[in-house]
Amino acid sequence: xxxxxxxxxxxxxxxxxxxxxxxxVINDKDPVFVEKLRARAIELFRQQGLPGSHLERWRNTDITxxxxxxxxxxxxxxxEKINIDEIFQCKVDNFETFLVSQLNGWFAHQDHxxxxxxxxxxxxxxxxxxxxxxxxxxxxxxxxAPPEDHGLTALNTAFAQDGVFIYVxxxxxxxxxxxxxxxxxxxxxxxxFPRNLVVMEKNSSLTMVHCDDSIEKETSFSGSVSEFFLxxxxxxxxxxxxxxxxxxxxxxxxxxxxxxxxALSTHTISLNGGILRNETRVTxxxxxxxxxxxxxxxxxxxxxxxxxVFMDHASPNCYSNEQFKGILDDRAKAVFNGHILVRxxxxxxxxxxxxxxxxxxxxxRVVTQPFLEIYADDVKCSxxxxxxxxxxxxxxxxxxxGICHRNARMLMMYAxxxxxxxxxxxxxxxxQIDHMVVKRxxxxxxxxxxxxxxxxxxxxxxxxxDMNKV
Amino acid sequence: xxxxxxxxxxxxxxxxxxxxNSEYKYGFVTDIESESIEKGLNEDVIRLISAKKxxxxxxxxxxxxxxxKWKAMKSPTWAHLNIPPIDYQDIxxxxxxxxxxxxxxxxxxxxxxxxxTFNKLGIPLGEQKALAGVAVDAVFDSVSVKTTFxxxxxEKGIIFCSFxxxxxxxxxxxxxxxxxxxxVDDNYFAALNSAVFSDGSFCYIPxxxxxxxxxxxxxxxxxxxxGQFERTLIVAEDDSYVSYLEGCTAPQRDENxxxxxxxxxxxxxxxxxxxxxxxxxxxxxxEGKGGIYNFVTKRGITKGANSRISWTQVETGSSITWKxxxxxxxxxxxxxEFYSVAVTNNHQQADTGTKMIHIGKNTRSTIISKGISAxxxxxxxxxxxxxxxxxxxxxxxxxxxxxxxxxxxxxxTWPYIKTFNDxxxxxxxxxxxxxxxxxxxxxxxxxxxxxxxxxxxxxGYAKEVLNQLPMEFAVEAQKLLSISLEGSVG
Numbered sequence: 001x002x003x004x005x006x007x008x009x010x011x012x013x014x015x016x017x018x019x020x021x022x023x024x025v026i027n028d029k030d031p032v033f034v035e036k037l038r039a040r041a042i043e044l045f046r047q048q049g050l051p052g053s054h055l056e057r058w059r060n061t062d063i064t065x066x067x068x069x070x071x072x073x074x075x076x077x078x079x080e081k082i083n084i085d086e087i088f089q090c091k092v093d094n095f096e097t098f099l100v101s102q103l104n105g106w107f108a109h110q111d112h113x114x115x116x117x118x119x120x121x122x123x124x125x126x127x128x129x130x131x132x133x134x135x136x137x138x139x140x141x142x143x144x145a146p147p148e149d150h151g152l153t154a155l156n157t158a159f160a161q162d163g164v165f166i167y168v169x170x171x172x173x174x175x176x177x178x179x180x181x182x183x184x185x186x187x188x189x190x191x192x193f194p195r196n197l198v199v200m201e202k203n204s205s206l207t208m209v210h211c212d213d214s215i216e217k218e219t220s221f222s223g224s225v226s227e228f229f230l231x232x233x234x235x236x237x238x239x240x241x242x243x244x245x246x247x248x249x250x251x252x253x254x255x256x257x258x259x260x261x262x263a264l265s266t267h268t269i270s271l272n273g274g275i276l277r278n279e280t281r282v283t284x285x286x287x288x289x290x291x292x293x294x295x296x297x298x299x300x301x302x303x304x305x306x307x308x309v310f311m312d313h314a315s316p317n318c319y320s321n322e323q324f325k326g327i328l329d330d331r332a333k334a335v336f337n338g339h340i341l342v343r344x345x346x347x348x349x350x351x352x353x354x355x356x357x358x359x360x361x362x363x364x365r366v367v368t369q370p371f372l373e374i375y376a377d378d379v380k381c382s383x384x385x386x387x388x389x390x391x392x393x394x395x396x397x398x399x400x401x402g403i404c405h406r407n408a409r410m411l412m413m414y415a416x417x418x419x420x421x422x423x424x425x426x427x428x429x430x431x432q433i434d435h436m437v438v439k440r441x442x443x444x445x446x447x448x449x450x451x452x453x454x455x456x457x458x459x460x461x462x463x464x465x466d467m468n469k470v
Numbered sequence: 471x472x473x474x475x476x477x478x479x480x481x482x483x484x485x486x487x488x489x490x491n492s493e494y495k496y497g498f499v500t501d502i503e504s505e506s507i508e509k510g511l512n513e514d515v516i517r518l519i520s521a522k523k524x525x526x527x528x529x530x531x532x533x534x535x536x537x538x539k540w541k542a543m544k545s546p547t548w549a550h551l552n553i554p555p556i557d558y559q560d561i562x563x564x565x566x567x568x569x570x571x572x573x574x575x576x577x578x579x580x581x582x583x584x585x586x587t588f589n590k591l592g593i594p595l596g597e598q599k600a601l602a603g604v605a606v607d608a609v610f611d612s613v614s615v616k617t618t619f620x621x622x623x624x625e626k627g628i629i630f631c632s633f634x635x636x637x638x639x640x641x642x643x644x645x646x647x648x649x650x651x652x653x654v655d656d657n658y659f660a661a662l663n664s665a666v667f668s669d670g671s672f673c674y675i676p677x678x679x680x681x682x683x684x685x686x687x688x689x690x691x692x693x694x695x696x697g698q699f700e701r702t703l704i705v706a707e708d709d710s711y712v713s714y715l716e717g718c719t720a721p722q723r724d725e726n727x728x729x730x731x732x733x734x735x736x737x738x739x740x741x742x743x744x745x746x747x748x749x750x751x752x753x754x755x756x757e758g759k760g761g762i763y764n765f766v767t768k769r770g771i772t773k774g775a776n777s778r779i780s781w782t783q784v785e786t787g788s789s790i791t792w793k794x795x796x797x798x799x800x801x802x803x804x805x806x807e808f809y810s811v812a813v814t815n816n817h818q819q820a821d822t823g824t825k826m827i828h829i830g831k832n833t834r835s836t837i838i839s840k841g842i843s844a845x846x847x848x849x850x851x852x853x854x855x856x857x858x859x860x861x862x863x864x865x866x867x868x869x870x871x872x873x874x875x876x877x878x879x880x881x882x883t884w885p886y887i888k889t890f891n892d893x894x895x896x897x898x899x900x901x902x903x904x905x906x907x908x909x910x911x912x913x914x915x916x917x918x919x920x921x922x923x924x925x926x927x928x929x930g931y932a933k934e935v936l937n938q939l940p941m942e943f944a945v946e947a948q949k950l951l952s953i954s955l956e957g958s959v960g
Contacts, residue, residue: 056548347877362859362891372883373550374902377874381902385887387857388895 008064012049012151016042018073019158025075026161030127031134034141041147041157048151055150060335060367061277061306063152066221066249071191074104077162095428097179097209098123104184105192105222106162114165121174122167126197129165136167140199144227144283145255152251156225160195163224168204168234177207177237177426182222184248189219196226203233207426210240212250212273219247226254230262232286237425238266241433244273246301253279260286260315267424268295269433270305271440277306284311284318284346295324296420298440299332306335311353313346316376322353325420327413327441328364338383339371346376353383358390358416410441417441506565511558513537516665519564523634523668526641532654536664539655546658549792549821550850550882554726556763561728563666563699622683628712629674630685633701636672643674647705651734651771651798659730659792660767663699667732670700675710675741684940686715702733706741708774713744715943726754726789731766739774739801744782746939748947751787756845758817761789768795772804775830779805782938784947785812785822794852796825799833799864809935810839813951814847814879823853823870823884828861828894837868840932842951843879850882857894864894872902873931875924925952 006014019026019042027035050067051058100123101108107125114124114132122133129137147154164180184190200206212222230236236256244250250273256264268278282291297305311320326334336355357366370383390412398408417437424430507518516537520530545553623630629640636644654664671687687702706712729751737743745768754761764787770779781795797806808824826835835855843849851870872881883900905927913923929936929948936944936951 344877357889359889359892364892366887366889368887368898370883370885370898370900372872372900372902373880374872374874374882375880377877377879377904379874379902379904382900383883383885384897384899385885386895386897387887387889388897389892 005065006068008050008052011064011067012045015050015067015155016046022075026159028161030130031138033134033138034130037142037147038158041142041154044147045151045154045158048154050155051151057150057308057337060333060337061275061304063221063249063251063275063277066275067191069189069219069221071221072186072188073159073191074106074186075161077106078104095426095432097177099179099181100124100164101181101183102162102164102194104186104190105182105194107164108183119172119174120169121172122165123178124165126163126165126195127161129197133167136199137165137197140227140229141197142227144229144257145225145253145281149253149281152223153225153253156193156195156223156253159193160225161193163195163197163226165196166198166206166208168198168200168206170201171203172201173205174207177209179209179211181211182224184220184222186220190221192220192222192224194222194224196224198226198228198236200228200230200234200236202231204231205235207237208239209429210238212240212242212244212252220244221249223251224253226252228254228256228264230256230258230264230289232259233261234259235263236265238264239424239426239429240266240268240278242268242270242273242276242278244276246272246274246303248273249275251277251279254281256280256282256291258282258284258286258289258291261288262286263290265292265425266294267420268293268297268307269420270295270297270299271436273303273305275304275306277308279308279310281310282312282320283314284320285314287315287317289315290319291321293320293322294420294423295326296417296437297324297326297334298417298437299326299334300329302331304333304335306337308337309339309353311338311340311351313340313342313349313351313376316345316347316349318346318349320351323420324355325357325416326366327358327360327416328366329360331361331363333365334367336368336370336385338369339373340381340383342372342374342376342379342381344375347378349376349379349381351379351381355385356416357387358413359387360389410438413441414438506562509560509562511537511561511563511666515563519666519668522564523637525637528645529637532648533665536654536661537666540658540661540665543655543658543661546792549852550848550884551790551792551819551821553763553790553792556728558662564668623681626679626682627676628679628681629672631672633667633670633672633703636703640672640674643705644672644703647703647734647736649734651736651769652732652767657767659765660732663701663730663732663767667699667701670702670731672702673704673712673714675706675712677707678709679707680710681712684713684715686717698727698729698731700731702731704733704735704743704745706735706737706743706777708738709740710738711742713940714746715940716745716747717750717943717946726761726763728763729765729788731768733766733768733795735770735779737770737772737774737777737779737804740776741774742778742780743770744780745770745795746782746943748784748939748943748950749787749791750950752789753787753818754789754816756816758789758846761818762787764788764791764793766793768793769798769825770796770806771798772801772806772830772833775801775803777801777804778807780807780809780938781824782809782935783811783822784935784939784943784950785810785820786950788820789818791818791820791822793822794824796827797835798827798829799835799861800829801833802830803832804830805834805836807836807938808838809938811842811932811935811947811951812839812849812851813842814844814849816845816847818845818847818849820848821850821852823851825854826856826866828855828857828864828866831860831862831864833861833864835864835866837866837870838934839868839870840935841870841872841881842875842928842932843872843881844875846878848880848882850884851900852884852886854886855888855896855898857889857891857896859890861891862893864891866894866896866898868896868898868900870898870900871931872900873928874902874904 053059114128116122147157270276299305309322328334338353340351342349353370355368366387368385370385421434516533652660655661735743751762812820812822814820839851841849855866857864870883874881
């Protein structure tokens with residue numbers, strides 16, 4: 001691939017060819033079932049090609065341009081000895097996590113690629129898990145994220161070589177959150193296909209924090225796929241934080257499969273990024289399952305964020321709630337595409353969907369498509385979407401109390417975002433994100449701070465409100 | 471076995487049975503001689519239609535251009551509909567009741583059977599016209615039969631006639647406005663209509679005139695294997711007002727029939743056009759056999775400032791409905807409303823909604839859509855609200871509710887919202903539910919039976935839209951609603 005513009009078709013063909021050329025290196029010594037899945041996936045990719053505006057789901061997000069660059073694709077694990085702790089550390093006050101890092105798509109803790117902890121939890125490299133736990137992997141891998149879903153999932157399934165694997169045994173409550181950090185550090189534009197698999201057995205519980213970061217400001221394209229299996233009664237709290245540079249494109253496809261009585265809560269917080277596309281697909285496959293899918297995006301410059309949520313109510317008596325809020329400044333574009341499907345016998349379903357946007361400039365764009373597709377009658381479903389501005393009356397009120405325009409505006413935006421931030425249940429994380437949102441709104445947050453969570457930043461941020469005037 | 475639940479189930483089955491057996495009361499065929507052309511579609515057929523109607527050359531060119539564009543287009547597949555393939559060569563594109571004379575001088579000369587048909591339909595043609603106070607242009611198959619009340623309208627300078635007459639008598643007006651809102655190649659069915667439209671209504675309200683009566687058109691498909699492609703054009707000049715009604719029926723037949731109409735509305739400065747439809751084409755039998763494919767393009771433009779267009783539709787018929795009455799809000803401060811009740815039962819499918827394209831400043835639009843699905847039907851609302859960069863302070867409010875009666879049907883909502891400026895406000899909300907047990911219980915414990923309780927609740931649910939209809943239509947719509955839904959308990 002060169003720097004001149006290519007058609008999506010040529011790009012797809014080049015990517016498929018890259019797989020064929022490197023088939024041996026990619027497959028390495030992986031089990032046969034993985035090899036077979038890759039072969040099937042690349043075949044599907046050849047048929048489907050890259051997702052683009054010809055698909056309803058992808059109409060508003062064009063990724064082909066981001067893919068059209070001469071990318072470096074790390075097909076082999078970098079054997080150079082690195083100490084990941086020196087490159088990256090996370091020090092948020094009172095926030096203790098079990099850190100697993102990926103560097104350029106590869107699991108970075110070389111000394112302990114796959115660990116089985118005392119309590120039975122398995123954490124480590126997915127590639128290592130292919131070899132050590134083939135039975136367990138075979139049962140789940142590629143099941144919840146079928147390569148048929150769309151071209152990028154197929155492409156990821158073909159190219160994915162490593163990522164994070166987490167297994168939580170029966171009835172175990174994992175006390176310390178697992179923090180997954182995807183780092184990109186390279187002097188070349190880089191292409192990544194990370195793949196994660198999380199398997200939670202019955203009645204287990206887990207909290208995960210997933211951070212997408214750039215360390216160097218280099219163009220990158222990441223097409224990641226994550227699969228989550230929540231067996232009966234399992235509980236997962238999943239936080240995804242995105243703070244990428246403007247040159248990066250990220251397509252995150254997360255597939256959650258929930259059995260009866262399981263509970264999922266996800267928070268996707270997008271603060272910066274060139275092109276961000278977050279696909280969340282939830283299958284409620286057992287009765288009384290519950291899913292809360294929440295998101296907040298604060299975008300400016302030419303940033304583009306696209307949240308796609310597909311909620312599949314395949315069983316009766318389930319509950320789902322989607323809530324996304326965003327503020328758009330400059331020439332930023334936000335897309336929300338929610339789709340609730342209530343299948344024929346999924347009676348007594350409750351499903352809610354809401355998308356609220358504040359558009360600050362004439363050049364920003366908001367496209368919102370909250371869909372309901374319902375085939376059962378005993379349902380309570382609703383959706384709502386709004387696009388508007390800051391309330392002039394509220395502005396007047398604040399100004400009349402002596403608050404300057406800039407502060408009043410920020411205060412109102414902060415209040416708008418606070419609804420989402422306040423739903424974060426880990427206190428330390430909530431405070432940190434709250435702090436970041438304030439910084440973001442003041443335009444002081446950039447990706448040159450070391451990571452999403454900005455632990456090294458000691459400066460306190462506060463509104464410049466003169467209390468004497470109030 | 472006689473548990474209350476079993477009893478309830480039995481009762482529901484009985485009631486559902488009654489509903490499915492309730493007949494389509496407009497399903498008769500009128501035995502009348504009609505003059506049709508051969509089946510099939512090609513340039514010669516179009517030339518023939520044009521020649522039969524003695525059309526000027528520009529209109530023939532317009533038709534041929536549309537036909538060539540149509541040939542290059544593909545039938546849309548994006549709707550949530552299962553449309554069986556349509557053989558466009560198996561359709562008769564022109565069918566007219568055979569005339570005994572070239573023109574009717576008075577009602578006495580109209581074929582009595584035809585009049586009888588209209589009487590059965592309850593159209594206030596002939597003597598009834600004075601009582602009803604409605605000017606009617608009735609389109610039977612493809613040809614406009616009689617336009618009543620013409621003299622009264624002429625006094626005011628209002629032109630209300632069949633499309634063919636308008637082409638003969640007011641060609642400059644037709645030429646100016648035809649396809650000014652719906653381009654020839656707007657979509658597959660609009661292109662087809664532009665190529666083969668046979669008749670329809672034309673309505674012109676001069677500057678400053680308020681139409682004293684409601685203008686009404688009744689469409690009926692009678693002959694077998696025919697398609698109906700009517701074309702309606704309404705032009706309201708500065709500060710004028712008109713309320714236009716449209717109703718439709720068709721005989722009961724096993725094969726499907728195609729109806730692909732185009733309606734264009736132009737509202738100039740300060741003009742107001744109110745367009746109401748009660749669509750009751752034959753919906754097919756309870757197994758889903760037969761029925762009309764209703765693929766219609768309706769669009770209005772508020773060309774001048776302060777103008778207003780309002781669409782009200784009650785959709786109960788047709789086996790498949792594909793219809794999105796839309797509005798381009800071009801003039802500053804102009805407004806548009808869309809009120810819709812769509813009812814589907816048995817195997818009916820409907821994909822209907824609206825598009826509001828805001829271009830002018832301070833434009834306002836309101837969308838109220840009520841979907842009701844029963845039996846094994848699928849009912850979708852699909853809508854677009856677009857605020858362009860120039861549409862400063864534009865405002866939209868949308869509400870799309872769906873009611874499900876029975877566990878075999880589907881109700882879907884596909885709203886699209888796009889905003890490109892920082893001063894417009896868009897709100898959308900929707901709910902989907904069934905009739906609540908609480909409401910039913912409340913009505914029943916007040917002594918109403920289940921049937922009537924449901925009728926009351928459904929009517930209340932649709933009230934917001936039915937209230938927008940002119941009086942006579944509202945009564946008919948309420949009756950239709952009751953017939954379509956009798957006893958469908960969720």
